[in-house]
Amino acid sequence: MAHSHDHAVEILTRNQKLVLEAMEKSSAPQSAYDLLDKLRPHGVKAPLQVYRALDQLVAKGLVHKLESLSAFVACQHPSDEGHAATVFMICDSCGSVSERTNACISGDLRNLATTDGFRVAHTSIELHGHCGKC
Numbered sequence: 858m859a860h861s862h863d864h865a866v867e868i869l870t871r872n873q874k875l876v877l878e879a880m881e882k883s884s885a886p887q888s889a890y891d892l893l894d895k896l897r898p899h900g901v902k903a904p905l906q907v908y909r910a911l912d913q914l915v916a917k918g919l920v921h922k923l924e925s926l927s928a929f930v931a932c933q934h935p936s937d938e939g940h941a942a943t944v945f946m947i948c949d950s951c952g953s954v955s956e957r958t959n960a961c962i963s964g965d966l967r968n969l970a971t972t973d974g975f976r977v978a979h980t981s982i983e984l985h986g987h988c989g990k991c
């Protein structure tokens with residue numbers, strides 16, 4: 858997976874780097890406890906260390922939380938600043954997740970919200986179904 862978020866990665870703490878690396882090795886979403894299991898050999902032992910690293914990675918836009926699964930995935934295009942609306946396609950058979958952003962959906966949602974004076978900070982759409990391979 859090609860990543861061009863070198864600048865953001867440079868300023869990550871050790872725990873944040875470990876969490877991100879563990880996520881990038883798998884295309885399937887990881888729960889905080891999945892990550893904790895993988896990172897135990899690296900000396901990460903407390904769930905709080907993983908939660909804190911995840912929160913910070915989410916805030917940096919390097920990781921997304923999938924609310925419907927209570928799990929996390931590494932961002933598939935972290936160099937894309939225009940991440941206003943993110944659409945995740947989650948395969949319920951193999952567990953793979955692919956991430957797309959779509960400017961039309963973003964614009965439509967923003968128009969819908971601003972009509973009511975609502976200011977959008979974050980949009981995430983999760984589609985469940987079966988991927989092309991399943």
Ligand SMILES: [Zn+2]
Pocket residue numbers: 918921931932933934935940943956
């Ligand atoms: Zn992303």
Ligand SMILES: [Zn+2]
Pocket residue numbers: 948949950951952953987988989990991
């Ligand atoms: Zn699949």
